[in-house]
Amino acid sequence: MTDREEKISELIKNELNNVDFFIAYGRGYDPIHVKPLFVYEEKDLDDLVMNIFCVHNNASYLKTVKDKKVGIVVKGCDSRAVVQLIQEGLINRDNLRIIGIPCTGVISIKKLKEKMDISRVTEAKVESDSVIIKTSDEEKRFEKDDLLADKCLWCQYPTPVIYDHLVGETIEPSRPKELEYKIVEEMEKEDLNVRFEYWNKELSRCIRCYACRNVCPMCVCQDQCVMESRNPHWISLKSNITEKVMIQLIHAIHLAGRCVSCGECERVCPMDIPIFKIKQKMNQIVEELFDYKAGIDLEATPPLYTFQVEEAKIKEREW
């Protein structure tokens, strides 16, 4: 166990009396796969890890435990989901104990997979700016930045925005903000019809597994979600391209002004559909129009649930 893991364990141990359980990170089936760790008692802490492979947003579980007292370990990006949930009154701050972890980035397994066969990883470690992955056959060394998740490359919130305990020193943001909407801007260089066909192609792969929605920390409807209840009749059971597009449009619109850019939707997509782009476009629009970013300010209101009589940035329609 690293020092940091020791400290986290200690804090959780002390907090266990105040909560029903704690959500942290635990060892997975190999060194590069981490799983969420639900700590009910001290011995559950044996599996605790805190490293560069702790990719999950633990806040995704909060929506299922509405009235319970829960502890949670969050990175900077994860913490924005916690703030947004509290802001919308979907969870109660008083029921929460939060351990914040300053973070310099997590590994995108998808990127790693493109560079090497990861079916038999035996060891993984970080040495300053390098990541070393050993398998039974080989040992590979990568520039850390080449493996980081996209969202880490423009991260403006390396330190959690909300916590009860902070483990480690506050980290100042050092990544360039300009990169934030780069994936969106790249896309917009293409013509409309190219974009149209791009999404037809990408979304054709969708298998309607709803993993993107299930993992989304802000999707609080769960079983009542219109995608599954199909009442109201926004969507049918058919597995055709229009319905697949519709799924993403519903998700994007329901998240407009609420999405905290954690990127979990795309990370968990088994078909590798680049759906985070869609969310980022919506986030860009919301930021442009309302100077608003979700999950930062506990007192704010999501911009689509409020209004200004005179909108500063919406022109009176010429129409």
Added chain:
Amino acid sequence: MSKLSFAYYPGCSLESSAKEYDVSTRKVADILKVELIEIPDWSCCGASPAHTVDHLFASAVAARNLAIVEEMGRDTLVTPCPECLSAFKKAIYNMSKDDGFKKKVNSLLDKPFNLNVEAKSFLQILYEDVGKENISKKVIKPLIGVNIVPYYGCLLTRPPDVAQFDDPENPISMDTILETIGANVPYFSYKLECCGAAYGVTKRRIVTKLSGDILKTAIESGADAVAVACPLCQQNLDLRQDQINRDQGFDFHIPILYITQLMGLSFGLSASELMIDKHNVKSDHFLEKIEKGLKEKEKSEKESISSKN
């Protein structure tokens, strides 16, 4: 004020029967530092005769000149003559309203006109671009003690959609200039009544009736002279004044002067420089009255200074 410079269109009358308007315009412009560059090889605007043939034809005759201005790299054509002004403004107005019309007009021309030029009267330049402050700076012999009524004629402000200048029912641009150069401007209800225009040759009786009414009203208003801005109006009121007297039984001898001539006088130019002696009706009495007014003013000023001392 940055130096004003315009493409200048004198028009046929101004190089012939209304030469004094051209001369006085150029002199006044010179004093006011307004550069007037004569449009090379300009042709007749077409005037009303062209409009009785066809609007397309009339626009083409006018637009030939506008196309030359475009070629000069200028954006404003300035002319002292309201008749020419109206021909240009109508051409521009009709061509910009209807693209098909514009194309047809250009098909009659050697060089097309692409609507990058607007037309303005010299009066508009004086009133809007130069302004009364700058005019008043040049006044050295104010026209004190004379009553002058401004006669605008029909076309300087009408129709308002096309003319886009001054008030179509009660224009004040010449009034303002006359006041600026020191004259007294009495109430005059015939500022805009038509003088009979080009019917002087063909329908003399009409012109002498209409122009006679204008002169009568001017004299009833106490005018010593009438200020005009149109060569046709000047001709009807001045050259035909004897015909008016004969036809209508009047005995009028009222000088009809171009606004530019009056300005020139106030700027210290002599009557002969301004070709005031080339008019039919003599201005001697009027000019004497100005001199008298000036002397009286000087005298009273001296008295007031000495009384203060």
Added chain:
Amino acid sequence: MAEEKKEAKIVGFLCNWCSYGGADTAGVSRFKQPTDLRIIRVPCSGRVDPLFVVKALESGADGVLVSGCHPRDCHYSEGNFYARRRLEVLKRFLPFMGIDPNRFEYTWVSASEGQRWQQVVTKFTEQIHNLGPAPKREEKSDR
């Protein structure tokens, strides 16, 4: 010629109090309009979930129009303020998905503005005709 006469599929969501009334006023005044538009009456532009626009477009609409009371004149005082935010976001979002934003407009027409309604319908229908029929989605497979 028959091709030219082909109608576009256009649907309009109009608030009952202003724009639907404005369309009625246009009718009463016999202000002639293109015939492509089908109007769905809603109580308020605030009732128009952006998903209706999306659903219509995905169902094959060539154009979608939403019209409500002018801002500050909402019958329910605030509905169109929400609509304005939500529909503006949607309008900016559609092109990212490859949908021409000109296929969707939102506007404000009051019950008395019959002439304005005529102009809106005419202009929008013209705009949609200029865009032509909306592209159809087709399933794409890598394999």
Added chain:
Amino acid sequence: MRIGVFICHCGSNIAGTVDVKKVAEEAKRFPHVVYSTDYMYTCSEPGQLEIQEAIKKEKLDGVVVASCSPRMHENTFRRTVEKAGLNRYMFEMANIREHVSWVGVDKEANTKKAIDLVRMAVAKVTLNQPLFPKSFKVNKNVLVIGGGVAGMQAALDCADGGLKVILVEKNPSIGGKMAKLDKTFPTIDCSICILGPKMVDVGQHENIKLYTYSEIEEISGYVGNYEVKIRKKATYVDWTKCTGCGLCMEKCPSKKAFDPFNEGIAPTTAINIPFPQAIPKKAKIDPNYCRQFIKGKCGVCAKICPVQAIDYEMQDEIVTEKVGAIIVATGYSLFDHTKIKEYGAGKYLDVITSIQYERLLNASGPTSGHILRPSDNKEPKTIVFVACVGSRDKSLGVPYCSNFCCMYIAKQAILTKDHIPDSQSYVFYMDIRAPGKGYEEFVRRAQEEYGVKYIRGRVSRIFKRGDKMVVRGSDTLLGTQVELEADLVVLATGAIAEEGARELAEKLRISYDPYGFYIESHPKLRPVETNTAGVFLAGACQGPKDIPASVGQGSAAASKVLSLFSKDLLESDPQIAHVNEMLCVDCKKCIQTCPYGAIEEKKTPMGKIVASVIETVCQGCGLCTATCPPGAIQLQQFTDNQLLAEVKAFFHA
């Protein structure tokens, strides 16, 4: 379901440009449609009977009528189906008149569009649910806005009928335009003599609460339960103390104040009672002219007021009143003749307006009823009246006829002759419009008995010649130009909408025409109602009209209110939001956005926390439905599924 479809011809209104038979035929093929027919006038009694018979015979449980706008006849047909035993909400309309036959020229395209609209209506009605209204208590006070003759009549009729009336007038006194007039046509009654007693009645009626010098600030609520905020403008005189003795007016040193009552032809004092018969007869200070306000010192009125009513520190005050209905009687304004440059743009003293002339004729006016022209106070001998100044003039944006000018010109010409027997009046007119009882005879009398010379033609220009005004016009009957040298010219300025009419309409949520006059529910059959329930119109705010028409409308509006208030309870619209508790995830978005605060949280018997709609507060806007992510809260009659069904019916035809 068993749905019946009824396609209306509306005479040729629809059938002229829509193939109604074909629409009815097509409708038979729509799902659930078991009966479809067309009829000449579906809204007529036999038309309605046919629907009722079909409901019984065909056992219909849903009805679609394709005809005019639902804003026109939805209620008519809802009552129809209800009488046949169907729930009134199991009914939908397809608007194939205003939205189809009247706006499209191509019959084929119109027919196609009508078929689509019917299909969409059928698809919607399939998902309709029976709804049942609840009733609520009515506040039986009525607000009357405007204290002119129409508003006064409406207020008196309501008050006599036992209702409490709140009368709000923006001027310091009630009376309106009529109080300024000298005589009225065609009887030459003294205007203030017949109006004065009515004004006193209003002032003294126990059921009328008068707010003069007050304006409407804000209106909220709905029929039966309006809340009105009224701004009482500062008068700087405590009206509870002021006795209207007039001493302040005698002593006020600022004697050049603009006198709106006399239309500016003579000045008044800065503190003034607008006119002798004013109700309430109270003084007010015009701070634009009062020396205390301009120079900071004077205080004469405060010193001499016997009851110490002067209060220079007074501020506007906002009061709130609750009412159940509103009568709008805000009247009209007069065209600003200074916009007409060829008539001198207001710079000739002896070119005046008709209303100014009324004040010159009036015995209590500034000239004590002697006609003296403003420039030199001489008696004019030649008087020229110019009709249609700011009426029937497209170039000035007033293409409509102002209705009453022809009559008051005749009246003024007659009175002129009475005042100055050796005078001669001329009238430039385009047409004489005298359709009222005794009106035509009156105009003839002006010409035959009083020798008024009527000249058919417009005036081109008015200018000065010596001390005369030259009027140059034409006599189109002769086909000549004519000129008159007048001592006085009277311009019959037309009626335009009252300043602020549009702003008030926005507050009331009623509609207005391009000129700012309010639009009635139906131009023929509902002339005093508006499309906002509980708001009624009276007088010239709806369009130029003369005194008898205004009084008639005042009474009509009052009777509408009395009939509305004859019930103690009104039915609330059941088209409100409803929560599906199974689907609600308690995300609180609806509570956050509801404009009325009509949604609260509640615990179900199962212990689940869900949103819950307060039925009497919900106004049915549907914002919550558009906001709810799982679609748990649905606006009845406009549910997501109903609207989606309409969309689907169009695109998957």
Added chain:
Amino acid sequence: MALINLTTSTDENFVNQVETLSGQKISECYQCGKCTAGCPFSFAFDYPVSQIMRLIQIGQKEIVLNSKAIWLCATCEACTTRCPCQIDVANVMDICRIIARKENKVKEKDVKLFYDIFLESVKKHGRIFEIEILMKYNLKSGKLLTDADLGPKILPKGKLNFFPVNIKGKDSVEKIFTRFVEGIKNNE
């Protein structure tokens, strides 16, 4: 005035022709007479301008085209400026002149003659040559003494040119004339 048989003399084509060429809606005129009231030439017209408008409304082509009024209108624009129906009346008069010219129905021959000579001068020189115009007019109209009294008044002033100014691009002006005439021929 003679009886007008509306059944036989109403020419709807003429109404349409005037409306198309002028871009004005003649039916909008409600005969208020404001144009006549302000027209400086009313005294000299055979039909006042409002009656010309009325005659056009009821399709009286012959009367309109044969009227003196249309040739005596000087386009002073007072009517257009003041028309409450926003009709460009002066333009309508202008169009009537054009139609009359095309149909060879010109009541005021002298006016047309003067215009023709004026335009001839433009065509020939590019600009007008005043003395030539006057002399030609006197000769062709047979009114040899027109303005003879003005000669002694103006000639000694030395303002009038005794020779025409021929501009360099006069052929480009002439081409406007020829192209226009060709255009008409081609259309026919």
